[in-house]
Amino acid sequence: MSAPLTDVSTTALPTVVIGAGPVGLAAAAHLTERGIEPLVLETGPAAGSAVREWGHVRLFSTWSELVDPAAEKLLAPTGWITPDGAAYPSGADWAEQYLQPLADLLGDKVRCGATVTGVSRLGRDRIVDADREQQPFTVRIRLTDGTEERILARAVIDASGTWTTPSPIGSDGLPALGEHTAAARISYRVPDLKDPAVRARYARRRTAVIGSGASAFTALASLADIAKDEPGTHTVWILRRGISGSTFGGGTADQLPARGTLGLAAKAAVDNGYADAVTGFRTESVEPAGDGRLVLTGEDGRRLDPVEEIIVLTGLRPDLSFLSEIRLRLDERLQAPVELAPLIDPNQHSCGTVYPHGHRELSHPEPGIYLVGMKSYGRAPTFLAMTGYEQVRSVVAAIAGDTEAADRVELTLPESGVCGGAGLFDDPAGTEQSDGGGCCAPEPALVQIGATAAATGAADGEQTPGGCCS
Known part of the structure; x- marks a missing residue:
C-alpha cells in the first residue's frame, strides 16, 4: 500500500x-x-x-x-x-x-x-x-x-x-579472525543463568568475558555466583585497558546506589578468585584449541589459556x-x-x-x-x-x-562518582594504581586485585541494558 x-x-x-x-x-x-x-x-x-x-x-x-x-x-x-x-x-x-x-x-x-x-x-x-x-x-x-x-x-x-547490533570482539572494530567460525561458543548478551539450560552452558567451565561496562560487571558477578556452587567454574575477564581506580565505577560515590554496588560486585568476583583480569589485551583472533575449546590471541601475539565459552560485551x-x-x-x-x-x-x-x-x-x-x-x-x-x-x-x-x-532544560542527572581521563584506550599516561592495589601496567598482564569489596545484588544498566533503553 x-x-x-x-x-x-x-x-x-x-x-x-x-x-x-x-x-x-x-x-x-x-x-x-x-x-x-x-x-x-x-x-x-x-x-x-x-x-x-x-x-x-x-x-x-x-x-x-x-x-x-x-x-x-x-x-x-x-x-x-x-x-x-x-x-x-x-x-x-x-x-x-x-x-x-x-x-x-x-x-x-x-x-x-x-x-x-x-x-x-x-x-x-x-x-x-x-x-x-x-x-x-x-x-x-x-x-x-x-x-x-x-x-x-x-x-x-x-x-x-x-x-x-552489538560490537564484535576485534579491537579494531571488526570481527576477530575466526570469530564467525566460533559463533556457536560466543554470546553477545548477558546470559540468563537462572535458566537451567543456560546455566549448564557455563557451569564447571572456563569462560572469557570481554568488556568493561555495566553488562560485563553483571556477567562477572553472575558467573561468580555459579562458581560458589559449581567447582571448576571460572572466568577470565579481558580488558583492552589497564585497571585503575575508576575501573569498577564510582562505588559508594555513585548517586545511583545500585550502579555503584554492581561495580563492587564485579570487583569482589576478582578479589575472591572467581575471575582473573587480563589487562591491555586487544583480541586479534579466536582459534580452535583442538579439544573443542577456544584460544584468544592478542595483537601482540600473546595467547591466553583455552576457554570453553566467550561472552562479548564490548558495547x-x-x-x-x-x-x-x-x-x-x-x-x-x-x-x-x-x-x-x-x-x-x-x-x-x-x-x-x-x-x-x-x-x-x-x-x-x-x-x-x-x-x-x-x-x-x-x-x-x-x-x-x-x-x-x-x-x-x-x-x-x-x-x-x-x-x-x-x-528548556527539565532534568538533573545523577552523577556516577567517576570522572577523568580517557575512557577508552589503555594510555600509559592515564593509568594509575588501583585503589585495591592491583597492577594496571600498559603491557598485558594477569592481575589479581588485592582488596576485598563487599558484594551485594547485581543490577545492570547504561549502554547495554538496564538503566538505559532501546
Missing part, C-alpha cells in the same frame, strides 16, 4: 516513531499530549521487544527514574497502578508493567511486526535540493509476511536503539543503513549527532554524567528527523532512560513549534 503522491499536507500526517521501546513510547506519549498523531513502528512482535530479550537483568535505576512523566499522565486515567518508585525492576518487569500497558493504551498507533527498511523525502533522494524541506518524509516498512508499505510522515523520531553500535537517503550530520568517531558528541565522547572523559540536552544537539541538516535514545549516543556508553525521556520531551516540543519549551 502507498500514500498518494500529490496534495499532501505535511502537518496532517503522523509523526513516525521508529521503535516501541521506552524512549519510542515516551515520544508517542509526548506527541499525543500535544495533539500530534504518532505512529510507532516496532520490528518485534510486542512493545519493548529488545527489553524483553534481557528481561532477566535487573536495572540499576529505580521505577521513579524509568517512567516518563507524559506517559504516566496518559496512563493515570486508565487505572494503571504506578509501581513502587523506590524498587528496582527487571527488564521483564519494565516491559510487562509499564511498556505494554502504554502500548495497549496507544492502540493502533503502535504497529508491531513492522521493520523500517528506508527513510527518505517524498520524490527526493539525498542529492536533490529543490523544495526538499516542503516534502513529507517517506518511511518504507516490511511486514512479517514479506509485504512492503510506504508511509508518509510529518517528522521522524528514530528511537530504534542499538540492541540488534553496541547504531544501524544507520535505512537512513542512507537522509542528510545526517554525525560525528565521524561516535556516529552520534555532532553537537552531542563532545558531551559523551569517552575518548575525552569517563564521566557518568552528561549535560541534559534536547532538540538543538539532536538536530541534523535534514529538518524534522531526530535520532533519540541509545541510538543518539552512537557508540558511546553511559546512557540513562531519564536522558532519553528529556530528549523526546524537547524534540516533540520542537516539532510542535514550541521553541521555548524545546529549549
